[in-house]
Amino acid sequence: MKIRGFAAFAALAVCAPPAVFACGSSANSSGVAAAKLPSGSRDESLAHEQCNEAGNRVEQLDTNNDGKPDIRRVFDKSGHELCRVVDLNHDGHPDLYEYFDASGTVRRREFCYDDTGVVNAIEYYDSGKLSRREYDTTGMHKIDTWDYFDGAPVDAKSGRPTHPARRERDTTGDGHVDQWWTWSGDNVTIAVDANGDGKPDPSSQLTLDKSGQAVGSASAQDNGAPPPAASSAAPAAAASAAPTDSSAAAAAASTAPAPAASGSAADGGKP
Helix, strand or coil, X not given: CCCCCCCCCCCCEEECCCCCCCECCCCCCCCHHHCCCCCCCCCCCCCCCCCCCCCCEEEEECCCCCCCCCEEEEECCCCCEEEEEECCCCCCCCCEEEEECCCCCEEEEEECXXXXXXXXXXXXXXXXXXXXXXXXXXXXXXXXEEEECCCCCECCCCCCXXXXXXXXXXXXXXXXXXXXXXXXXXXXXXXXXXXXXXXXXXHHCEEECCCCCEECCHHHHHCCCCCCCCCCCCCHHHXXXXXXXXXXXXXXXXXXXXXXXXXXXXXXXXX
């Protein structure tokens, strides 16, 4: 059985340049039982959140002295920052959108990984803590991958997760999850739904260690799990905010979205 390979990020909702804020359980012994199985169709919409400048104060920063703003910050009349748009690589397209709650804590981040100003990943935060990340990895204008960080290990230096606690994917684009990833320490177990019953097939399970090598019998590699591979797609300047993941997840990049460099970079959670 083959799992569909990774397809490069493509356009979703075209974001305007920084001057304007607009964008277009089935139990088993592997740990996969912890994954939350879908109930019916998934909401796969991926929408850019507006942040209007009208009536608000806008602060512009030119970080490389080229005469063009690289960062735009929008504040309400009370001085509370509502959102921020950042052009990390100075190409005229936004790479990062940040949104803040009333206390000034980040509540949402949107990423544009292909240097087009197009949003293809969204992070959600609870009280400033990363809780969920969603991706469009195929250019189908919808979410196909969900990462969850409840209970995920946190890097002591960055304060961000080193990898998700679990991941769900829709590799066929039919609105139903057909692939489950579950982390246990540095190992990740991947299972797929080949018969369309909405549950992980026990025979498809493969566990990879942090180096991307299969754990257990050699025959496990015939069960449809992805071969080891590395990937890199996030802007280098976004290291402090863009998703990254453990090398074990990077080893499965042929079937996972790849918005950031593999290894132990700042973010933690590269699909």
